Amino acid sequence: MSLQEARSHIAAARAITILTGAGISADSGVPTFRGTEGLWRNYRAEDLATPEAFARDPRLVWEWYSWRRELIATKQPNPAHLALAELERRRPETFWLITQNVDGLHRAAGSQCLSEIHGNIWKMRCTGCGLVSDNREVPLPILPTCLQCGGLLRPHIVWFGESLLEEDLRRCDEALRSCDLLLVIGTSGMVYPAAGFASVAKEGGALVIEINLESTQQSNLVDLSLQGRAKDLVPLLL
Ligand code: BV8
Numbered sequence: 001m002s003l004q005e006a007r008s009h010i011a012a013a014r015a016i017t018i019l020t021g022a023g024i025s026a027d028s029g030v031p032t033f034r035g036t037e038g039l040w041r042n043y044r045a046e047d048l049a050t051p052e053a054f055a056r057d058p059r060l061v062w063e064w065y066s067w068r069r070e071l072i073a074t075k076q077p078n079p080a081h082l083a084l085a086e087l088e089r090r091r092p093e094t095f096w097l098i099t100q101n102v103d104g105l106h107r108a109a110g111s112q113c114l115s116e117i118h119g120n121i122w123k124m125r126c127t128g129c130g131l132v133s134d135n136r137e138v139p140l141p142i143l144p145t146c147l148q149c150g151g152l153l154r155p156h157i158v159w160f161g162e163s164l165l166e167e168d169l170r171r172c173d174e175a176l177r178s179c180d181l182l183l184v185i186g187t188s189g190m191v192y193p194a195a196g197f198a199s200v201a202k203e204g205g206a207l208v209i210e211i212n213l214e215s216t217q218q219s220n221l222v223d224l225s226l227q228g229r230a231k232d233l234v235p236l237l238l
């Protein structure tokens with residue numbers, strides 16, 4: 001019943017916004033943040049993905065990101081990423097995809113109407129002159145420096161305690177308030193401001209559908225929960 005229901009909501013929707021988290025990339029082999037396999041040695045993302053950690057030990061933080069880049073470099077978009085890129089192609093004017101993931105797999109799948117609100121692991125920003133550059137080198141020379149000014153580069157990623165880009169926040173707000181359907185896929189709904197996006201959409205009168213392996217902090221808020229793997233369920237929604 002609920003899958004059929006979800007399919008008809010998608011078909012009938014005037015404007016669709018999607019919010020994805022680490023769960024959509026789990027099926028591509030990218031570890032989630034709060035999954036059992038953890039993320040790296042015995043560190044937690046909250047310990048390393050902060051400006052303080054980088055100021056204290058840039059080498060350790062770069063070691064972690066370089067390890068994640070090497071892991072992600074061998075991963076491909078899965079049927080869930082591809083299905084969302086197809087959905088965008090069918091309705092480019094009334095579709096927006098917001099992802100919390102920094103792995104770049106939505107872009108690799110062909111998504112273009114996309115906000116990568118936590119940044120992208122393949123981009124770097126100079127702590128000296130602010131230049132943002134694309135860098136696909138794996139493995140990385142630990143402590144990469146800026147070609148323009150020699151300054152220390154950092155991942156162009158939003159760390160805990162750092163604000164999201166104004167432009168991204170504005171675009172997300174528009175996509176959340178103007179849609180009549182929000183699809184939340186593979187996120188535990190624990191990290192703000194993304195964790196508040198479902199209520200923004202609901203305030204705007206949207207119907208909210210959640211796809212996850214289990215119930216989450218948002219489940220009490222959503223209109224319909226589909227339990228299962230994103231790679232299996234998302235393609236069935238088209
Ligand atoms: C901000 C980049 C304003 C890093 C990430 C104290 C001081 C300062 C701020 C705070 C504070 N306390 C709280 C905050 C706010 C903080 C926050 O929310 N903290 C949390 C921990 C409580 N937020 C921030 O700091 C944000 N900025 O608030 O700015 C500000 C500024 C200054 C001072 C105050 C406020 C910035 C947040 C961005 C952090 N950066 N990523 C990197 O990746 O290296 S967040 C990082 O974790 C990921 O990007 C991702 O967003 C998040 C993980 O969440 P999920 O994607 O949901 O992944 P998770 O593993 O949790 O869940 C996976 C889900 O998938 C599960 O539900 C699972 O069941 C499901 N699943 C698994 N497999 C599948 C599946 N589902 C379907 N199919 C499958 N196969």
Ligand code: ZN
Nearest residue numbers: 126129146149
């Ligand atoms: Zn520089």
